[in-house]
Structures are given as C-alpha cells and as structure tokens.
Amino acid sequence: MAPRITLIEADITTLHVDAIVNAANERMLGGGGVDGAIHRAAGTGLLEECRRVPEVRPGVRCPTGEAHLTGGHDLPARHVMHTVGPVWHGGRQGEDDDLANCYRNSLALAMENGIRTIAFPAISTGVYGFPVNRAARIAVREVRAFLESHPEIEQVQLVCFGREALDAFSAALTAC
Numbered sequence: 001m002a003p004r005i006t007l008i009e010a011d012i013t014t015l016h017v018d019a020i021v022n023a024a025n026e027r028m029l030g031g032g033g034v035d036g037a038i039h040r041a042a043g044t045g046l047l048e049e050c051r052r053v054p055e056v057r058p059g060v061r062c063p064t065g066e067a068h069l070t071g072g073h074d075l076p077a078r079h080v081m082h083t084v085g086p087v088w089h090g091g092r093q094g095e096d097d098d099l100a101n102c103y104r105n106s107l108a109l110a111m112e113n114g115i116r117t118i119a120f121p122a123i124s125t126g127v128y129g130f131p132v133n134r135a136a137r138i139a140v141r142e143v144r145a146f147l148e149s150h151p152e153i154e155q156v157q158l159v160c161f162g163r164e165a166l167d168a169f170s171a172a173l174t175a176c
Contacts, residue, residue, distance in 0.1 A: 004147050005140070005156050007173055009166050012159045013041035017117040019069070019079035020159075021106050023124065026084050028053055028061040028068065033126040034161075038080060045073035046080065065101030067109045079115060081106045085124030088131065096138060099124055103142035111150055119157040122165045132165055136172035 012020050012034060023034045028050040030039035039046055049070045053061040062068050067083040083106050086098035102123050110118050120139065124130035143156050158173075160166040 004154065005143055005158065005173065007158050007160065007166070007169050009160045009162075011037070011161070012119055012121050013037055013075060015119045015157065015159070016076045017119045017155070017157065018077065018115040019081050019110060019113075019118045020072070020075065020077040021067075021118065021120045021123070022080050022082045023121050023126070023128075024062060024082040024084050026060040026062055026064070028082050034121045038075070041075055042072060042080065043074035046070060049073070050082070065098045065105060067102070067105040069109055069113055077119070079113070081109055081118070083123065085128055085130065088124065088129035091134075095124075095130065096134070099130060099135060099138050100142050103139055104146065107143070107146045107150070107153065107156075110153060116153060117155040117157075118153065119159050121159050121161070122169065125165060132168040133171070136165070136168040137175070140169070140172040 022038045025031045055061050062082050062084050064084045064086050067081050070080050072078045083102040085102050086095040125132045125135045158169050160169055
C-alpha cells in the first residue's frame with residue numbers, strides 16, 4: 001500500500017489530483033506566489049467563480065483559517081480549495097492555530113465533497129513570512145491526525161517549491 005502522505009517538489013498547478021489547495025488571500029481574487037500561479041493556470045473562469053463567493057465582510061470572502069471550494073477550470077485538478085493562512089507576527093497572535101485550521105478545514109471540505117486526493121502547498125511560508133520549519137511541523141501533524149480517522153482520503157501530497165521547504169517538510173515527516 002502506498003503511503004497516504006507524500007512529499008514532492010513540483011509546480012502545484014500541474015498536478016492531476018482531485019483538488020489542489022490555494023494559499024489564497026481573503027479576497028480570493030488572485031495575488032502573488034501560489035495564489036497568482038493558480039489563478040493564471042486556471043484561467044479566467046476561476047476568477048469569475050471566486051467573484052461570485054459572497055463577502056462575509058467588506059473585502060473578505062474567505063477569513064483566515066477557513067476554506068472554500070471552487071472548480072479547477074483549466075487546471076488538471078478538478079477543484080481548487082482556497083484557504084487563507086496567517087501572516088506571521090512573531091507567533092504570539094494565534095498564527096499556529098490559524099495555520100492548523102487551514103489544514104483541518106481544507107481536509108474537512110475535501111471529505112464533504114468526496115475529494116480523495118489533495119495537494120497542499122506550504123501555506124503561509126512565502127510572503128506571509130511563517131517560518132517554514134514550524135509550518136511544516138503543523139502541516140504534517142494536522143494531516144496525519146486527520147488521516148487517522150478518515151480513510152476515505154486516499155492521498156495527500158505536500159508540495160514544496162524550493163529546497164528550503166522540501167528539507168523542512170522532509171524533516172517534519174521523519175520526526176512525526
């Protein structure tokens with residue numbers, strides 16, 4: 001039996017999975033990093049669908065830690081799960097809990113929608129400044145805990161872009 005958590009270095013927009021996770025911003029209208037790459041690869045249909053997600057308050061469609069599902073549009077993945085990771089402020093403003101909620105809520109959304117294979121980027125470790133080693137430990141802990149009680153999820157790929165993330169996630173997988 002193949003491991004249910006795999007670590008890969010890849011461009012998340014090229015993966016053939018049921019869903020990829022977008023490290024989105026609260027507006028859900030594209031941006032930089034992973035978010036911008038996903039929006040560019042998915043085409044204009046993704047932006048149009050995101051615009052239809054109602055705002056929960058002015059300028060916010062997806063609050064930090066929550067997750068929303070859209071179609072994959074021009075991506076090989078059938079769906080995109082948008083989750084907003086926390087901006088790092090030194091670790092004393094609930095950033096760890098917010099990041100853990102990104103993984104928990106995305107996985108719960110996967111279960112609700114029959115998603116069996118999912119790929120996560122290293123949420124919040126780019127321009128949001130979350131320390132990659134700390135983020136990797138949280139990601140691995142949350143994914144493992146979820147998979148223990150949800151055999152329906154067949155495969156979770158932790159997708160790293162760059163050597164620093166790959167090393168951090170590899171160490172976290174080994175340590176847990």
